[in-house]
Structure formats: C-alpha cells, structure tokens
Amino acid sequence: MEEMQEFAIALEQTIEDYLGREPGWLRRDAFVRAAGDYLVDDGTLEDVEVCYFAHPAGRSRMEVAGYSVSDDGHVLDLVSVYYGEHGQTISRDQVRRRFNWAKLFAAACRDGHHLRMEESSPQFDMAQDIHARWKNFGKIRIFLLTDGRSTLQDLPSEELDGVPIVHNLWDIERLRRLVNSGRQEEPIFVSFEELANPLPCLPAPRLAGDYQCLLTLIPGKLLADIYELHGSKLLQRNVRAFLQAKGKVNKNINETIRKSADRFLAYNNGISATATGVTLEQRENGTYLLDISDLQIVNGGQTTASLHNAAMRDGADLSQIQVPMKITVVQPDLLDQLVPYISRYANSQNSINEADFEANSPFHVELERASRSVWAPATLGSTRQSRWYYERVRGQYNVDRARRHTTAKKKSFDEEYPRGQRFAKTDAAKYDLTFRQLPHVVSLGAQKCFHWWTMNVLSVPPSVPDESYFKALVAKRILFEHGRADIRKLNPGAGYLANVTTYTLARLAAEVDLDDVLATVWRKQGLPDSVRQAVAELSRPVRQVLLAAPGSGNVTEWCKKEDCWKSVLDIPGGSSLLKVARRLGQ
Template identity: 25%
Template sequence: MEVSELYKYRQDVLDNSKDEDGFIEEQSVLSQVLPYLLDAKVVDTEECYETYGLSDEDNWKINAYIVNDSTERLQLFVVDGDSIDESLEEEQLNVSIKADYEKQLKQGLRFFQKAVKGDFTNKLQDSSPVKALAHKISSETGIVQFDVIEIFLISLSATVSNQGNETKPRKVHFKDGNYKIKFEIDGDTRTKDFLIVNRVIDLNFIANVIISRGHREPLTVNFKRDFERRIEVIQAANEKNFESYLCVLDAAVIAELYKRHSSRLLEKNVRSFLQFKGVNKGIKNTIRTQPEQFIAFNNGLTITASSANVATYKKVLCLESLTDFQIVNGGQTTASIYFSQKEGLDISKVKVMAKITIAKDIDEKEMDSLISNISRYSNTQSRVSNVDLNSRSPQLRKIKSLSESIVTPSGCKWFFERAKGEFNTMVRKAGSNGARKKKEFPNSKRFSKEQLAKYYLAWGEQPHVIKKGGEKVFRHLMEAIEPKDEGADIIDIDRVFYENLIAKIILFRGMEKIYGQGKNAIGQLRSAVIPYSLSILYITTDAKFEQNFKLDLGRVWRSEYLENDLSEFLTMLMMLVNELIKKYSASDDYGEYSKKEELWLAIKHCREIKEFLKNEFTIRIIKKYTI
C-alpha cells in the first residue's frame, strides 16, 4: 500500500468525529478508533471510560482507560492531539522517527507512575476526571489486581520508512518494559513488578484492520526469544494441509503467555468471549494439592497456528515460534493457571499436555473452517451454541434490507453497516459521487452491528450488560432476535420492528448529546448513565405493558428528534442516575462497578427513583409520551 492511500482512512476518521459545528475533539476520534481495536482483538470492548487529564508541567496525559474482561490488564489511551489537525499536510504527518512516538507514550507511563505512588491523588481536585482512576491504581486493590499496564498512543499519522528515494509504510514495535514498586499489605512490605506494554495505533494499523475486514491481528509467540527456552515436541502428523505436534508445557510458560497476551490467546476459541468468573475450583484444587497429577487429570490445550519455526537441537525436535497462535480449547485451563499463580499458589510442578496443529497452504477462509472444526470437535467442557460459532444471521440481513428500502418521514434513509468498512467501500466505489453519499448518510444516520446491539438491548433491564460492550452485547442481541433454543419464538423483523429500532437509536443518541462530553458534560459516566437511565424509563413504561402502558416509539420515529419537554425530563433523569451510580457503587471505580447487576438492582429499587417517578412533571411526561 502507498503512504498516500493511508490518508484516505484518516479523513474518514476525522469526518466521522466532527460534531454539528464541524469541530473535532480528541475523545470523538478515540471513539471512532476503538472499534478497530476491538476488531483486531487487542481490546475486549469499545466502551472506554473517559478520564481526560493533562499536565505539561509534569509531562503526563491520559484520555481514557479500559480494564480487560479478566481484570488483570489496565489499558491507558493517549490521543496525539496534533495528528487530528486538519490543516496539516500529509508530509507533516509522516513519522519516521520512533522517538516521536516514545515521547508521547511516556506521557501515559508518567501518569501511571505518578498515580501508583499514592500521594498524587491527594493533589488532584475532587472534580478531576482522573482522580477516581488514580485512586484505583494506588489502592491496595488496584496494585494487586493489575499486572499489565498497556499504553496505547492513538495517532492519525502514518509510520514510514524513508530509505532511498521512496517513502513506504512500515510497522513500529516497542520492547516490553517493567516498573517495580514496594507497597504494604497488613504491615508487610511487598514488591510488585508491572509489565509495561506500549503500542502505537496509527493509520497503518487502521488500514490493515479495514483491509482484513476485521480479522484479528495475528499473534506471534517466540518461545526462544521471549521465554528463553525451546519447547521439545514430537511430530504426530504431516499431511497435505496441516501438521501436528505433541508437547508438554510448563505451567510457568502458560502463565506468562496469558500475562503477555491475555484474551488474545483465546480469540478463535468458540467460548473466547465467555467471562472467567474466577478460577475453576477443580483446576485450582489440583494445583494446590496434587500438582504432579495435573497432567493426568487435565485434558490439556489444543493450539492452532498458521506457521511454525521448528528446529533440531542436540538431536531433539524443538518448537521455537508459532505465528497466528491461538488456543482453541483449554482457555479455562490457561486462565486458571494464571490466576492460581496470581493468588500465590505454587505452579512449578504443574505440567500441561498440548496438541499443536499448523495449517499449511490454505487461505483465511479455509483456516477459519479448520479451526472452527477443531474447536467444535475437541471442545467438550460445555455446550457450544451456534451463536458462539457463527455471528452471521438472516435476521441481520433483514435489518439491512429494511434499511435500504424504508424512508423516514423527512425523506431520508439510515445506513446499517452490517460488515465493517461497508460504508467507506460504498463511498469509494461511488467515485466522484462519494461526497454526495457522505452527505446522504451523515454519521448521525449510520449504525454498525455492534451499535445495533447496544441500542436495541438498552431498551430493557440489563444496563450492566450494555456497559460490558463488544462481543458480549452482540451475543445477547443474537440470542434475542434469533434464539436457538427449541420452541423459542423468533422475533419478526418487519417495518414496525425497524421503525422502533430507529426510534431507540434516536433516543439513545439524543441522550448522549444531552449528557455531553468534556467540561460541559453532566459528569464522567456517560456510557453507564445512559443505559441505566433508559432502563429506568423502560421499567416505568414498557415493563408495565400488561397495563397497556407503553412508550410511543412511533412518535419519536415520526418527529426524528427528542421534543423539548422530553429532553428536559431525560436531563433530570440522567443527572439523578449520575449521582445514584456514585452513591450506590461499592467501588470508587464507578465505571467498572456499573457492569455489575448488584448496582442496577440497587438503583432500580432505591428510594430516590421511586420519588422521582412520583413527581408531577414525571407523571405528566410519562402520560404524554406513552400509549
């Protein structure tokens, strides 16, 4: 790919980040880029916690953070503000010097280093968006919880090489680092060594994700370099399209693999997005009481890769590296070993059998089919649903078809992007008419399948699930609109369904606009407050459907905006919910705790909500906007 082609993707991100006045904020750019990180499987959700903070004096900056599903990895995001300046020429955005990135990555590391020391929190004002995160990092809980600090620099620049007379795109990598601190628990002084991982998300990365149509970023594991050891193997098969090896892995290698790569190891596992609710008791008990017996009791790991580096060392066949490494069976074993070690259990005597299958001379589609079959036939730990194995759905195609045919009352259409990059592909195919297509379908009139899941499911009683974002919410959507259980009713995707869906999108996005971002926002909990507020509205209206009491979504569809008194009501509701999340949260990390059902139930049944729903203005609004 030519460097000039990368800047087409930059303009797409910038155009989609603009507000109604054409202004571009760093947080808006981040929200556009995060779905690409989710597609590449380097994050578990696109729902980040906005925590903008900047200090030129102390040289630190942070825009947002995410805690991964298994909670041991803290991901910090820093946006390169200069790279989103539309006035810059392409040549000014070409980065050939690695140090230009390192300087900005250090701003994120500097924030973590200051936060983890503890006294930094006391210097922050109570209203500071970063105070809750800084307190979490420096707390005993945070220090014990986080093992990996991953710092992402989001830069709409192109990383290039200027060798010779040509400027070509190139990849940039950073060595992992460590940061060691001393802390106290119950009077005992302990040491914690954090793994520091730096990553640059540039135009090269975004283009690769789009071109690969959302396939995850291939993971290469170099045992010889990263673990300073060779893995002895026995070749079990050497067929036309694959070869297989058998080996025994030390538990320490498995634990280190999980620490370095977390859920990316399991991306092609059919249950990769099912959360680990704690260490498997049976595995944990074996590690504690009979570690030498572990290899006999456990089914082991099934690993796939697209290529391998195998060499003979002292007459022994050794595995040195694997490309496109994935654990397709044994995810629970992998995570359980890691968290057992984290809890202090000795894993030095634990060994695990592993079968490694290397695909040869096959394309991506055949690779997916091979891995899917390996997953299907080797996986016997729990029932695997068709939703787990395949997210394609006739129901989604029906929604796509309706979006192409149904015109809104104002004469417009909405664009449903069922496949990643579908809209930008259409614009480019339109050639000189591309600008007209962008005007016809502005960002406010487009939604992806991930957004579809969030908007549709937000109208219900699971706001804590919506907060989890990503594949978890999408899986809930598929189970709702196309259940696989025998005898379950399949939702009829018709015009009424589609019009109500668009009304829910208008409602959700209207609330996002009311809540606001940055200094003028109601608070710093927008991604939690909106689904929680919608759930309160839902239980007040549609949940009482047996009493013929239902929100008039048709009215929202026809008007295509939120009327003034409804906006005023939603403002009051969100302000209340914003405070209730903080009041009833059992953790200072409000965003993370909002993923728990306990918080939703506490707010749902609290005195403040009951009083709010009884006031005269609320009653009048509910009466006006329900049928």
C-alpha cells in the same frame, strides 16, 4: 488513490462521526476512540475508556488519554496520544517523552494523586480506580496512538515498583496495516526455540490437501507465558472469553493445578489450536516443532487462562504440568472458513451457545439484511426516504461507499444511507439493554456490554431478528441519541453523559408503554415533545443519584452496580411521564 490516503480519509470521517456524537470531545479524543476501537477489535486491548488528563509533574508532566484494567485485574493499560501530525515523521524523543508522561501518571495514581483532584469527575474516577487496584497489577502496558509515523523500533523495558512496563507504539502506518490486512488480528508468531525448547510432536498422516494436524505436549508454564505475552489476542478465534474461576469447569481446573498438578495431564482434555504455518525439524529421536505462525487457541481458552491466572494471581507452581495440544495448520485463505467449525466441534469443556459464534451468527447476518431492505419513513416536511445502515463488520460502511467509483454514485449512496444513520454491534447492544432496563450492564463498557447481550439475551433462546425487530431497534437508537443530545444541552460540559443517558432512558422505559413509544418514534423518525419533556424532567434527579455514589464516591463504579439502578427506580414518576403514555398519538 493510495492505500494510506484512503485510510487517512476513512479515519478522519470516523473522527468526525465521534465528534458529532461527543461535542465535548476534542479531535484528539475522537482519534483515541477510533484507534482504540481498532485495537479492541483486534484483541490487543480488552477495552479502553477515553479520559484525557494532564498535569505538571516536577519539571516534566503526566499525561494520559485513556485507560483500561483487564478483567482479572492483573494488567493496567494506559493510552497516550500524539495527534495532529497527519502522517509526518515524529521524533524518537517525542515518542519516549509521551511514554514517560504516562509512566509518571501511573506513579502518581499509585501515590494517591486522586486525593488532590476534583471529585465526581471521570478523571478522578480513573485515578482512584488505578490507585485502588494497584496492588493487583502484574503488568502495565502503555499504548502510544499517533497519526504520525515513527521509525522507532526498539522500545526498552522498564519497571515501576517491580511491575514490568511494556511499551506499544501504534503509528498511522501500523494502524493502516491492521485495518487493511483483511483480517483484524495481527498474527501471533511463537518461537519455541527462543522461549524454551522445541516441542517433540507427532505429525498425523496428511489425509487432506488443505490442512495438517500435529499432536504435542506443551509445558504449562510455557503456555501461561505465551498468554502473558499476548493476552486475549491468543483467544481471538475462541468462541468465548475467559469465564474467570467461577464456573464448575474452571474451578476444577484450578483445583487440579493446586492439589494434583502431576495428574493434570490425565484429568485435562488439552487444547486445540490453529496456525497458518509451522517449522518442523526431523531429529534422530523424532520430529520437533520449532516455531508456529498465526497461533490461535480455538478450544482450551479456559485451560490457558486458568493456568495463567493461577501462576500470576496465586503463585502456583506449573513446573509439573503438561498440556496436550492439537495443532491444525490451515491454509491462510481457508482460515475464516474452517476455524469456526474447528472451534464449534472441538469444544467440550463448556457448553457453547450458537450466539457465541458472533462473527457470522445468523442474528447479525439477518439484522444486516434487514438494514439493507427496510426504508425509514420520510421526516416531516420531506418526501425523501432513507435507510439505517447496520455495520456488522467494522469499516463495512466505508468499504461499501468506496465501491461506488463515481461522485454521483457516492452521492446516491450517501442519500440512501446517511452517515449519521449507521450503527454497529456494540451500539445495538447498548440501545437494546438500555430499554430492557439494564443501565448498570450498559455502564460496564462497550465490549463487556456486548458480551453480556450476546450471552444473556441473544442466546436465550437463540433468535433471528425480523423487520419489526429492526424497526424497534432503530427507534431505540433514535430515542437514545436524541435523548442524549437533549441531556447534554441541559448540562453542557458535565461529565458522565453516557451514564446519565442510559439510566434516564431506562427509567423512562419503566414508566411508559415502550412498544407505543417506539412505534411513534419510528413513524416520526424523531421524538415527540412529550418524550423530550419526560427525558429532561428525569435526567436531573437521575444525575443526582449517580453523583451520590456511596462509599468510595467513584461514580463510574457506582453506575456499574445493580444497586445504583434500584436507587434510580426509586425516583418518583412525574406528570410529564404520565403525559407520555397519554399523548403519543398527538
């Protein structure tokens, strides 16, 4: 089977999975979620909230399928969608039209379109959020996601009220290349000749055959410009995301930029970067770096993002700033092996926890190992046992299944690891933090929730999960997803299902002996009637608290605040909650 066919089948299976979990979604929405996940993993997007909205706009229309705002509030990402083409070529006019629809939506949000929308809906929250943040946007990025093919290559630049608009087209072929490339991120290529001037550099003597080191100085403005072009993708192999200007180190960097720019070179340790290739030119006065392939900053993300933040947010003058840069050129086949060590040993500006190195951290490796060895109890009325599949790397499940080359072997795999019994790292974070009674953290979104879990749970102290931990995590997953399904049945078509679910179950966890509940759920591989009754009883007042958002009335933002959780904690426990603690053995 051709690569494209295999990818299309895997994509449709992922869409089916999302439709099973989000019955209110259309296939279009599930496609946006699946394709959006690929781009989030790649670092192209920080996050994306699926939220479809369409409305007439004069003789045209406005339409988006989701959005996200960068952590620093500087970048607005809008997602447009063109789904249902199944690999067919789409016209250039269709592509341009959908980019324009998203632009019209942005303009409408700027002008306060949310005031003409139904309140207490995700679409209202999206439009209101964009309107409230508009003055901070320095760039708008529109991503068109499609399962069709496009030959359009030149996407013209635009502006809206002086804010530049960048168009990004991700058709089925580009998505396939991203997912099947063997590495998630698309390589970053930087031509210093085109952006500014070649950089004078000092190549170190080659002492090993598998890498080469160069030393150079990069102008602060050029470094900020590169970050502006590529964003967090530039830091994809860094051990952590930008910490904002809150920590002591970042405050000192900002202080130097503002008050002692001419001493930045003396005060700052510089950055460490990796690449898979460079072009050097020998001139009369030394060696010059012309371009670099597959650039990644593995140490110095705080310096890079702080320079960008100071320039874009504060209007700082970076013309006097020079940043020392060490570049390690690594052979592509050794990139995954060497870069984690370079990142680990190079970091000195911020203390690094073991849990920061997430790609192959012991926690996730051990959790994966447990998922391949622990059998779940057979459900009532059946003697067949199965396992829960922890997908440590996105797409791992489909790869494992594809390795079974016969129909019989694939059937055996499906029986051992049912598709509905798989979950990923971001899912694990959501389940665990819900029952740690942190629903406001879960409401931040999948990626931010996972990062919080990594930094505040897995690393304090660093832990390695055992079989008991895995069983409890699976029980949390069962409780969360079954509870979610029951809540959805009580309020068919209502918004904020994810928020109501995490808050309801966190409130339940505050009332009962959670260890006993989880042990019972694992044994039954389902929910006792008393738990279902408690979830149903709690979900109604929880929904009322969430919808009663103070101030702006933005439910999505209200759910992210600890005060929201405190309000939910004030809901009195009912008789069904007390029965849960008494009747788990029945």
